Amino acid sequence: MSTLLGKRILLGISAGIAAYKSAHLARLLKKAGAEVRVVMTEGAQAFITPLTLQALTGEAVRTSLLDPEAEAGMGHIELARWAELILVAPGTADLMARLAHGHADDLLTTLCLASQAERVMAPAMNQAMWRHPATQRNARQLETDGWRLLGPDAGDQACGDVGPGRMLEPESLLAELAAFPDTATLRPPDASGLKIAITAGPTLEPIDPVRYLSNHSSGKMGYALASAAAERGADVTLISGPVNLDTPPGVTRIDVNSALEMSEAANRLAEHIDVFIGCAAVADYRVAQAAEHKLKKTPGRDELTLTLVKNPDIIAEIAARPPASGRPYVVGFAAETRDLETYARDKLTRKKLDMIVANDVSQDGVGFGSDHNAALLLWRDADGSPSQRRELPTQTKPAMAAAILDIILGCLAKRHDTASS
Structure with missing residues (x-):
């Protein structure tokens, strides 16, 4: 896990049932030596509380773009500059659509547009939503824009369906982030000249x-x-x-x-x-x-x-x-x-x-x-x-x-x- 030691990771959590996995993911990232700060969408707070993530990371959780205290010093820009990696897990179909079209209507989407950090997303949604042509177009657009999509996995879903759309398990996500061979950063190696x-x-x-x-x-x-x-x-x-x-x-x-x-x-x-x-x-x-x-x-x-x-x-x-x-x-x-x-x-x-x-x-x-x-x-x-x-x-x-x-x-x-x- 040495590649994550000291890494400044901004964990973005959106409104999906897989948000419960994000608590375990935050704990694993901290255990791997990363610095972790959490940003939650309004809908994510219906699935898991900010207090849970604050207890696991030791950092205050940000939830609003219009927080007067945090924004007194342009807090969202400071947070965007702080991050070396933005990890969105889970990434819902709605969040993917908004990011693919350049929206900045809440704190998480604003940070994603304002930051030059590496960007990784773990999609999570119903299998029919994942397979929908609009979601597939959005996934391709996000990859074109520089996002790395990890997953989704296939299997039983909370709604009772079976198929692709499950968020990767936290252990798998951690392995993906830490397994880039011989690199001290998640930035992909350059192939110029090859x-x-x-x-x-x-x-x-x-x-x-x-x-x-x-x-x-x-x-x-x-x-x-x-x-x-x-x-x-x-x-x-x-x-x-x-x-x-x-x-x-x-x-x-x-x-x-x-x-x-x-x-x-x-x-x-x-x-x-x-x-x-x-x-x-x-x-x-x-x-x-x-x-x-x-x-x-x-x-x-x-x-x-x-x-x-x-x-x-x-x-x-x-x-x-x-x-x-x-x-x-x-x-x-x-x-x-x-x-x-x-x-x-x-x-x-x-x-x-x-x-x-x-x-x-x-x-x-x-x-x-x-x-x-x-x-x-x-x-x-x-x-x-x-x-x-x-x-x-x-x-x-x-x-x-x-x-x-x-x-x-x-x-x-x-x-x-x-x-x-």
């Missing part, structure tokens, strides 16, 4: 001119990674299979169809890049000889036999490159339906990857085609041993991309420091 190549989407392996073999993939995770890296200043090349997505700003895109085409593009770039992220769902096999013309049904014949041959293992090819030929830092992805960590750890070791991002695609609401994801990250320490592990809870794919990139950049910095020492 050259990053990312594969995304599916590959299409032709059977004949109208049919093909493929894998499920919307490309959303790979495109989110490309966008996050470009926003941090990296020189990003996106090798994309066929998807219905716009190229992120500042990203160079190479369109491919087959695994062979993706392999050729990846290997061509490999010696010129610092990081390679294989996020594409590459088909493992292709038809040995695609038919020149459309295959016709044969009367009385109910079966069709296709001879398949293995496609190149792109991520293993890049990882097998010797350092002298320009081997980049290699990050793979693994979509599994069972034994997630076992298969992911095997793939990390067998393919000699530096990091692997594994997700359980059997879960509802995450993975293929979804706007959300949850993942297990495994990576090698600076000495090359595959010993590091971190779980990323359910969150939007842009938020997950930012978290994954934080870890990658932290690992690169640690390797650089180790090599220099």
Whole structure:
């Protein structure tokens, strides 16, 4: 918890039933060594009292923008300048909407606009409210504006519904805040000067001119990674299979169809890049000889036999490159339906990857085609041993991309420091 020691954290609490968790969160933050001050909306006080938070933090709780005593010295500006991190937990659909549209109609929203601190939110609401297009637009806008969204989690809700919308548990939030590798601050590492190549989407392996073999993939995770890296200043090349997505700003895109085409593009770039992220769902096999013309049904014949041959293992090819030929830092992805960590750890070791991002695609609401994801990250320490592990809870794919990139950049910095020492 050393990254939180002495950190000045402004805990914002809005009007959701999950506000009861905020008391435990405040206690954990204090135990981790952070300085904590609390701001509550008017509605939040219907769920938990300011006196409770004051007892836990040892600081007076602010509740009103129009408090004459506090505002005699422009108290809200002083508080905005004091904070190094603004953590809103819970963040209701209403608060997200107001912040996404730049409102400053109470103390908490005013502080969020007046402060240059890092901003993190733990959304919490009914699953239908979270899934509503308006809330999803607001979530994307907040991330564009620099907010980091942690969660929400999925499961049973106070209203009786089941689905995404639960606020992350205080222990999970604390782990998220404290787990940025090798950084003494929550500010994301800068990627300026890095050259990053990312594969995304599916590959299409032709059977004949109208049919093909493929894998499920919307490309959303790979495109989110490309966008996050470009926003941090990296020189990003996106090798994309066929998807219905716009190229992120500042990203160079190479369109491919087959695994062979993706392999050729990846290997061509490999010696010129610092990081390679294989996020594409590459088909493992292709038809040995695609038919020149459309295959016709044969009367009385109910079966069709296709001879398949293995496609190149792109991520293993890049990882097998010797350092002298320009081997980049290699990050793979693994979509599994069972034994997630076992298969992911095997793939990390067998393919000699530096990091692997594994997700359980059997879960509802995450993975293929979804706007959300949850993942297990495994990576090698600076000495090359595959010993590091971190779980990323359910969150939007842009938020997950930012978290994954934080870890990658932290690992690169640690390797650089180790090599220099």
